[in-house]
Amino acid sequence: MSEKVLMKGNEAIAEAAILAGCRHYFGYPITPQTEIAAYMAKKMPKIGGCFLQAESEIAAINMVYGVAGAGKRVMTSSSSPGISLKSEGLSYLAGSDLPAFVVNVQRGGPGLGGIQPSQSDYFQATKGGGHGDYKMIVLAPASVQEMASLTVKGFDLADKYRMTAMILADGTMGQMMEPVSLSAVDVKDYDKPWAVTGTKMQRKHNIVNSLSLVPEELEQLNFARFERYKEVEANEVMYEEYLMDDAELCVVAFGIAARVSKNAINEARKAGVKVGMIRPITLWPFPKAPLLAAADRVRQFISVELNMGQMVEDIELAIRCKKPVTLCNRVGGMIPDPQQVLEAILNADKGGNA
Amino acid sequence: MVVFEKPKSLCDVPLHYCPGCTHGIIHRLVAEAIDELGIEGRTVGVAPVGCAVMAYNYFNCDMVEAAHGRAPAVATGIKRADPENIVFSYQGDGDLASIGTAETVHAATRNENITVIFVNNAIYGMTGGQMAPTTLPGQVTQTSPYGRDVKHCGYPVKISEMLSQLDGPEYIERVAVNNVKNVRAAKKAIKKAFQNQIDGKGFSLIEVISSCPTNWGLSPEKALKWLEENMIPYYPLGVYKDRTAEKEAAAQ
Amino acid sequence: MMNQILIAGFGGQGVLFAGKFLANKGLIEDKQVSWLPSYGPEMRGGTANCSVIVGDEPVGSPIVNKPTTLVAMNLPSLKKYENDVVPGGLILVDSSLIAEKVDRDDVRVCYVPATRLANDAGFSTLANMILMGKLLKESDDMSFDHTEDALKKVIPARKMNLLDVNLKALETGYGYAE
Numbered sequence: 211m212s213e214k215v216l217m218k219g220n221e222a223i224a225e226a227a228i229l230a231g232c233r234h235y236f237g238y239p240i241t242p243q244t245e246i247a248a249y250m251a252k253k254m255p256k257i258g259g260c261f262l263q264a265e266s267e268i269a270a271i272n273m274v275y276g277v278a279g280a281g282k283r284v285m286t287s288s289s290s291p292g293i294s295l296k297s298e299g300l301s302y303l304a305g306s307d308l309p310a311f312v313v314n315v316q317r318g319g320p321g322l323g324g325i326q327p328s329q330s331d332y333f334q335a336t337k338g339g340g341h342g343d344y345k346m347i348v349l350a351p352a353s354v355q356e357m358a359s360l361t362v363k364g365f366d367l368a369d370k371y372r373m374t375a376m377i378l379a380d381g382t383m384g385q386m387m388e389p390v391s392l393s394a395v396d397v398k399d400y401d402k403p404w405a406v407t408g409t410k411m412q413r414k415h416n417i418v419n420s421l422s423l424v425p426e427e428l429e430q431l432n433f434a435r436f437e438r439y440k441e442v443e444a445n446e447v448m449y450e451e452y453l454m455d456d457a458e459l460c461v462v463a464f465g466i467a468a469r470v471s472k473n474a475i476n477e478a479r480k481a482g483v484k485v486g487m488i489r490p491i492t493l494w495p496f497p498k499a500p501l502l503a504a505a506d507r508v509r510q511f512i513s514v515e516l517n518m519g520q521m522v523e524d525i526e527l528a529i530r531c532k533k534p535v536t537l538c539n540r541v542g543g544m545i546p547d548p549q550q551v552l553e554a555i556l557n558a559d560k561g562g563n564a
Numbered sequence: 565m566v567v568f569e570k571p572k573s574l575c576d577v578p579l580h581y582c583p584g585c586t587h588g589i590i591h592r593l594v595a596e597a598i599d600e601l602g603i604e605g606r607t608v609g610v611a612p613v614g615c616a617v618m619a620y621n622y623f624n625c626d627m628v629e630a631a632h633g634r635a636p637a638v639a640t641g642i643k644r645a646d647p648e649n650i651v652f653s654y655q656g657d658g659d660l661a662s663i664g665t666a667e668t669v670h671a672a673t674r675n676e677n678i679t680v681i682f683v684n685n686a687i688y689g690m691t692g693g694q695m696a697p698t699t700l701p702g703q704v705t706q707t708s709p710y711g712r713d714v715k716h717c718g719y720p721v722k723i724s725e726m727l728s729q730l731d732g733p734e735y736i737e738r739v740a741v742n743n744v745k746n747v748r749a750a751k752k753a754i755k756k757a758f759q760n761q762i763d764g765k766g767f768s769l770i771e772v773i774s775s776c777p778t779n780w781g782l783s784p785e786k787a788l789k790w791l792e793e794n795m796i797p798y799y800p801l802g803v804y805k806d807r808t809a810e811k812e813a814a815a816q
Numbered sequence: 817m818m819n820q821i822l823i824a825g826f827g828g829q830g831v832l833f834a835g836k837f838l839a840n841k842g843l844i845e846d847k848q849v850s851w852l853p854s855y856g857p858e859m860r861g862g863t864a865n866c867s868v869i870v871g872d873e874p875v876g877s878p879i880v881n882k883p884t885t886l887v888a889m890n891l892p893s894l895k896k897y898e899n900d901v902v903p904g905g906l907i908l909v910d911s912s913l914i915a916e917k918v919d920r921d922d923v924r925v926c927y928v929p930a931t932r933l934a935n936d937a938g939f940s941t942l943a944n945m946i947l948m949g950k951l952l953k954e955s956d957d958m959s960f961d962h963t964e965d966a967l968k969k970v971i972p973a974r975k976m977n978l979l980d981v982n983l984k985a986l987e988t989g990y991g992y993a994e
Binding site: 234236260262264265266268269270272273274275276277278279280281282284298299302306406407408409410411412415416417418419420421 | 575604605606607608610617618620621623624625626627628629630631634637638639640641642643644645646649666667669670
Binding site: 214215216241242325381382385386387388389466469470472473476545547548549 | 836839840843849850851852853855875876877878879881969
């Protein structure tokens with residue numbers, strides 16, 4: 211491990227991306243993720259890479275599409291309204307089976323919303339956002355170290371499964387500084403025989419394309435894509451269990467909500483309440499198995515989120531509604547404080563469902 | 565002795581274009597330029613959304629199909645990934661001058677070292693003949709059934725004139741493919757646009773005035789006559805920007 | 817022991833810099849640390865604050881809701897946060913800029929005329945570091961050790977000529993007695 215340095219989450223993403231072999235970044239300024247672009251603008255020219263400020267988020271994601279088509283590691287980053295604009299491109303990337311890495315440092319919405327931390331793009335990230343049947347691998351870091359490590363992981367997963375990997379962070383994760391150790395990455399090279407690198411007059415021309423006008427063929431393409439998604443679900447689920455061994459209550463939270471919840475859980479434990487946490491690190495694929503297993507042991511689940519309860523639906527599906535799921539939330543850029551989460555835990559301990 | 569053959573850069577497949585459509589001619593001119601410059605093996609093309617959507621099946625080089633209007637951004641990515649490769653986009657008027665105006669203008673102003681072939685036939689072809697950004701005043705289409713009313717929906721976009729106002733682009737020329745003389749001039753312009761990229765000069769856009777017999781509701785022959793009498797007066801042919809020539813002139 | 821420090825003032829007073837100094841010092845001393853700024857339009861001339869946590873246990877939430885130490889560099893900040901400080905906590909007040917007294921008797925309060933001291937010493941922009949010096953002095957598990965190393969981490973290379981005055985400001989605060 212290299213020496214630990216203090217770094218902002220946004221900068222950690224940028225540096226980790228470079229370590230992961232990314233040499234192309236395209237983006238458009240938007241708070242609270244602009245540090246990523248600024249870092250890339252400084253670094254890329256010095257290492258033979260390309261930083262280009264695009265005319266719009268739409269252009270940026272399509273530049274990503276071009277580089278990904280050419281078989282190179284590439285990324286863009288934005289925040290909620292910008293991700294909506296990129297959603298067209300995300301659908302095309304999926305339809306063309308191209309690997310890409312995208313960061314969403316979320317802010318409150320809908321519309322122009324605010325610029326303070328939020329997790330209200332959970333549905334957009336995990337269910338699609340763009341049109342058509344597709345999935346993205348969605349990674350939810352809860353520390354600056356994870357902002358870095360999940361970036362490295364994201365590039366690898368994108369290449370491995372030929373799909374988009376997205377970091378779904380929030381303004382807090384992007385802006386905070388924590389010690390992080392960034393060591394050289396052993397970048398795995400994936401063979402990309404499909405890439406448009408020029409035929410060199412030695413092979414048939416490659417076509418990167420998402421158009422298929424024959425329904426029978428388009429159906430097969432969708433089936434094949436979802437076979438790959440099944441593999442992702444089987445192999446790539448990541449989560450953290452915290453004090454779950456004897457837990458009778460289970461908090462489910464990701465990102466900053468999980469950090470706040472940890473404080474509350476520690477306090478509740480001091481008061482003798484047996485509460486633990488399952489923290490999804492991959493939001494898609496969602497950690498269904500550990501949640502279902504926990505459903506046989508705990509009395510209740512408490513979903514702590516910075517949105518109106520978008521993850522509750524996934525928890526209920528994962529546990530097949532075996533136990534009640536309550537919501538503890540703040541929205542619009544507000545963050546629940548540990549006291550609010552503690553009260554939700556204590557209320558659940560008393561058998562309250564609301 | 566071979567006196568006429570299909571360019572090697574075109575695949576040996578039937579094209580889907582309507583009878584009398586000039587896309588076939590323009591495809592051929594692009595392919596001839598690629599052949600003559602010997603760059604097929606390092607050329608990557610970007611197809612649009614529009615009638616030329618399936619151009620990826622026709623050009624023998626590597627091809628990418630872009631989202632509607634985004635071809636210049638996609639081409640930018642491909643070029644930045646492999647700067648030694650030759651990258652071109654092939655776009656229609658709806659794609660380039662309406663939904664993709666921002667991508668077009670900014671690729672031009674960056675002087676992105678790519679070649680853009682802009683086919684302007686004043687109508688949306690693939691969707692069945694709706695008003696385009698380049699539809700002429702008074703022209704009847706499915707969505708301007710009483711003729712394009714400029715008071716209601718504004719004037720046509722003159723891309724070559726507009727882009728030539730920018731400091732960025734290297735070369736902007738408007739050509740037509742309605743007769744042999746103009747086709748020869750178009751070929752020369754297209755080849756120059758590729759040569760500029762090979763020479764690292766930057767963004768070249770060739771606007772090709774073409775016809776759409778099907779959606780104009782005219783025979784191929786009458787369509788070419790209509791093009792000559794209506795489109796060329798509104799969209800005058802010629803070189804709109806040639807930075808190298810400007811520099812040379814200034815140096816003299 | 818977890819120090820939950822909230823530093824608050826106007827944009828331009830060096831609130832974020834002071835916080836970075838503390839976080840880097842903690843890192844050098846092998847402590848668990850986090851630093852979280854307020855961000856957005858308020859950075860440009862309005863109020864700014866940052867949460868710094870330094871301690872022996874892993875940091876949970878990086879947001880300081882209940883500070884063990886509050887550093888107030890203007891009146892609005894003092895008014896906004898003084899009641900959040902935990903009983904037995906510490907409040908540092910720049911008394912050159914804040915005439916009012918803290919209206920609590922269950923916390924320790926140090927009034928430091930940091931802005932005046934900084935002006936008198938000829939480094940008028942370093943009231944923030946004078947307060948940091950006082951914070952090191954008044955916090956049970958903090959010391960003056962590693963201050964120079966920490967400063968070297970936070971002062972940009974092109975401004976390293978300011979290392980000495982920063983040190984002097986820290987010393988001034990550390991040695992200040994009311």
